[in-house]
Amino acid sequence: MTFDYDLFVIGGGSGGVRAARLASTEGKARVALAEEYRLGGTCVIRGCVPKKLMVFASAFKDQVEDAASYGWDAKIGAFNWQEFHPKLRQELDRLEGIYGNILDNNNVERFHARAEMVDAHTVKLSTGETFTAKHILVAVGGRPSVPDIEGAELAITSNEVFLWDALPKSILIVGGGFIACEFACILQGMGVEVTQFYRGEQILRGFDRESTDFISAAMVEKGVNLKLGENVSKIKETEAGLQVTATSGEVTLFDQVMFATGRAPNTSGLGLEAAGVEVGSKGEIVVDDYSQTNIPSIYAVGDVTNRINLTPVAIREGAAFVDTVFHGNPTKPDHDLVASAVFTQPEFGTVGMTEEEAATTGDVEVYTTSFRPMNTLFAGREDKVFMKLIVSVETRKVLGCHIVAPGAGEMIQLAGIAVKMGATKEDFDRTCAVHPVMAEELVTMKSPTRVVKGTS
Ligand code: NDP
Secondary structure (H helix, E strand, O other), X not given: OOXXXXXXEEOOOHHHHHHHHHHHHOOOOOEEEEEOOOOOHHHHHHOHHHHHHHHHHHHHHHHXXXXXXXXXXXXXXXXXXXXXXXXXXXXXXXXXXXXXXXXHHOOEEEEEOOEEEEEOOEEEEOOOOEEEEEEEEEOOOEEEOOOOOEOHHHOEOHHHHOOOOOOOOEEEEEOXXXXXXXXXXXXXXXXXXXXXXXXXXXXXXXXXXXXXXXXHHHHHHHOOEEEEOOOEEEEEEEOOEEEEEEOOOOEEEEOEEEEXXXXXXXOOOOOHHHHOXXXXXXXOEOOOOOOEOOOOOEEEOHHHHOOOOOHHXXXXXXXXXXXXXXXXXXXXXXXXXXXXXXXXXXOEEEEEOOHHHHHOOOOEEEEEEEEOOHHHHHOOOOOOEEEEEEEEOOOOEEEEEEEEOOOHHHHHHHHHHHHHOOOEHHHHHOOOOOOOOHHHHHHOOOOOOEEEOOOO
């Protein structure tokens, strides 16, 4: 049977674009890609990139205040969203253009249309066109998921933040994950009054608890009104704003309410049923270690598979798919020891196991340090950083590294190499310090803060 294409990619985000480009150039395949919204996907258009630019924007107040402490005649005024936002949009337009060029320059035919699978080899576009392909790759990502409560439709998600004409005066952010915590810090830094409700006992559940305790305290210190063990039970529109009734019974008015209550795989209306593709309990496409679905011609990568929902992981999955299918080199994407950063203020960089997880593998030594870094101490700030290494008593390997500090994302990228290589505590110790930097503490922690007995 002859097909219109060797590969049809559905979704023009990080994973889909990488796979399309590599399949076309290195795999010498005939490739098409359909994207219904904007090329670049969540990461570029309404995620990592605009979020990080907002993180930069929100940090200047403290930086200018610190500059004054260093002798500069510096004073900061109010943050002007109307100045910032058009530039943000321009930057996203530029990046979207780059993604388009990447596809064009690599001979990937692109369609600005929604695509739906009709069967194991056929894709139908919203333009009415139908194409066949030897392989189909689904890389459609995820979308915000909002709880089913009274008045939920009055609230926004992180998607809408990037479209705001003006900043609200006050906002309630619901959730305690990556998105909720990052936006709480960003918006607080921009001068918005931020309240955050998290239903559990500590934000960033699943991360190292000592680290999240530290972040939570720092966020409160900076002015986020964080309410733990609290959730929204209903939202009502009033002339004065959105009236929120909390599960505790407290009633408060906010200009905006934002749900950051998780993301769900974007699988509805994709034709998965027609194609016979198996879907899991959370709506995710079920794939094997090679990103192949139960239908041999259909693969899926990125958030739609709900494995590790991070851009660089989707990119790796896309590349591994191309190696497997177009290079005859079966390759499993490596999901072990993936470092990540949460762009709270202070930032959080983490790789490997939490203390709680590590203890399930055997006895562990826990090394911690907390101190006021030189630059902000000089400026008179109380801000502290926190660093933690978790070491296996038996193998001496560093099982986890957690850093809460300005620039922690940059630090963890490098510490992640050592941890991934299986470095021992003694390897860290014999690495000479770089002085004077915060990260030198990672190689100068001499005695364990505690030894935790294995729980296994
Ligand atoms: P997360 O899964 O990280 O967090 C969801 C939060 O919402 C949790 O605190 C969860 O609580 C809470 N929640 C879920 N359902 C409800 C509900 N019905 N009522 C109240 N609270 C609820 O999702 P995010 O949306 O923050 O982020 C999605 C994914 O995007 C992340 O997992 C991450 O992979 C990725 N991401 C990565 C970033 C980065 O790398 N810096 C930045 C932003 C996103 P509970 O803990 O109790 O379940």
